[in-house]
Amino acid sequence: MEWFTASGYWLSRLVLQRALAALYLVAFTTAALQFRALFGERGILPVPRFTEYVPLRRAPSVFHLHYSDRFFAAWAWGGALLSAAVVAGAADAVPLWASMAMWAALWVLYLSIVNVGQTWYGFGWESLLLEAGFLAVFLGNARTDPPVLVLWLLRWLLFRVEFGAGLIKIRGDSCWRDLTCLYYHHETQPMPGPLSWFFHRLPKPLHRVETAANHVAQLVVPFGLFAPQPVASVAAGLIICTQFWLVASGNFSWLNWVTIVLALAAVDGSAAADLFSLPAHAPLGAPPVWYEVLVLAATVLVVVLSWWPVRNLLSRQQRMNMSFNAFHLVNTYGAFGSINRSRYEVVVEGTDEEKVTAQTVWKEYGFKGKPGDVRRLPRQYAPYHLRLDWMMWFAGISPAYARDWFGPFVERLLTNDPPTLRLLRHNPFPQAPPTHVRARLYLYRFTTWRELRETGAWWHRTLEREFLPPAALRRS
Incomplete structure (x- = not known):
């Protein structure tokens, strides 16, 4: 033919x-x-x-x-x-x-x-x-x-x-x-x-x-x-x-x-x-x-x-990124049907102090792709997919997106789980695991040209609220 x-x-x-x-x-x-x-x-x-x-x-x-x-x-x-x-x-x-x-x-x-x-x-x-x-x-x-x-x-x-x-x-x-x-x-x-x-x-x-x-x-x-x-x-x-x-x-x-x-x-x-x-x-x-x-x-x-x-x-109720069969054949696609006006980031911190007080020193975990350190220029990773970093973005939108996985993630930080730590850019506790881990929600925004020149920071962040109170492993 x-x-x-x-x-x-x-x-x-x-x-x-x-x-x-x-x-x-x-x-x-x-x-x-x-x-x-x-x-x-x-x-x-x-x-x-x-x-x-x-x-x-x-x-x-x-x-x-x-x-x-x-x-x-x-x-x-x-x-x-x-x-x-x-x-x-x-x-x-x-x-x-x-x-x-x-x-x-x-x-x-x-x-x-x-x-x-x-x-x-x-x-x-x-x-x-x-x-x-x-x-x-x-x-x-x-x-x-x-x-x-x-x-x-x-x-x-x-x-x-x-x-x-x-x-x-x-x-x-x-x-x-x-x-x-x-x-x-x-x-x-x-x-x-x-x-x-x-x-x-x-x-x-x-x-x-x-x-x-x-x-x-x-x-x-x-x-x-x-x-x-x-x-x-x-x-x-x-x-x-x-x-x-x-x-x-x-x-x-x-x-x-x-x-x-x-x-x-x-x-x-x-x-x-x-x-x-x-x-x-x-x-x-x-x-x-x-x-x-x-x-x-x-x-x-x-x-x-x-x-x-x-x-x-x-359909007026169009759904995006949906598979209609278990073999993922002939799917529907779409992205960003809605746009966030503000950026919220979950910042995860740990401490090696036995008792948490107002004076406790907290050290921040660094992620490879998602914003954290305000002076760190975002990196290019695509087409490689940093899956944990992406889900952390969803967590910043709503805790509901993190309900199933954030708790187990924190548990693994509390034990310095090697596979989990390999997903991160920086572990502030290389010698021994932290005694407590907490998470706080920050509002992030890009700095202005003037702020960038004066501070060298690409981001400005403001603390919004607690995301996860200090958590520790249960002792038997």
Whole structure:
């Protein structure tokens, strides 16, 4: 079937798959380095306890069958190794069926992790990475031209990401409609980056331009993805540019990077190859019939499952970042339907004094990404995901977000638990654990240009109230 493949998109497919595999490498590495403290056997929210009350059908995962920290580490590092192999071109050096098996393995490996990750994996980009990885299974390899249907499915996924995010904003916070949301967002976003202070200090008229441009990029441009070339490539380019703007302005894990990768499905690969003076792509033979059947089956599956996200997009009660099935296929997406006007941070402190008094000296724990020390410039971590730091941001919004995990986290600080301490930047008690730990809520704001020059501080903070009174381990 000549209509089945698109030979002009060979370069787009190649770059898309290699870049997507690189993001899987980041995701598996993140899991391997953080799981012991977050949901390991002795973690804050242990997997074995989770699998006791959540059945396999609700959260398909190999860890329902067996769990140990050693097994999980092997699973995660195995996924990282396979991802690295795909990045290096292994999936293009093997037969088509083997390439599909490699991508299917990446999807299954990561699905098993996400479905037992609980609170730590409740982010929309987990489902986005899984859905993109599932479609990559059917995108083929160097042995065949990319199927037209899968390229359209990737565009449909990108459309839902962008248009869903645009709708949730317009329907949500009034500041998106009056173009004032970016007066606050760069300062109150979950994890600012090294340039966020400078973005926040841009003139307010430019913030209004930013907001208006965001609406155009998310509510108008996505329709261009389904237009003929070169319009589709232009639309993809505009989306890529806006995503790089977001990459520069903050840390959003791999959300922006997956969106950039998906946009490549709409880029005319032949035109790009000509632009970079790449050699012409040799014509490939017709794809095998079994492959065509699998692609058609996957297309039908996505079309059927699209009913739920389409209905959600049309609903006035639109929900964002929701999976309608346990396999995270054909999900609904969106972000920042509401914007915080003020930034509240939970500051965790400990003391080694036996008795807490008004004169007790408290020492502050340092986190890698979230604001703490007012003189420390925020760092760039994305696409790496600091899961504890992100949840600390939610805790600052409301204690309800921390109900399940903050207490166990403090308990591990009181014992100097090594896996937990590895998630932190600074432990003020390296020799012996503290006797007491407390948490206090501060109001943070970016300093002005004048304050920065005079104090060298990027943040100014004001104590608001107690978040957790001094806590100690019970003595038997």
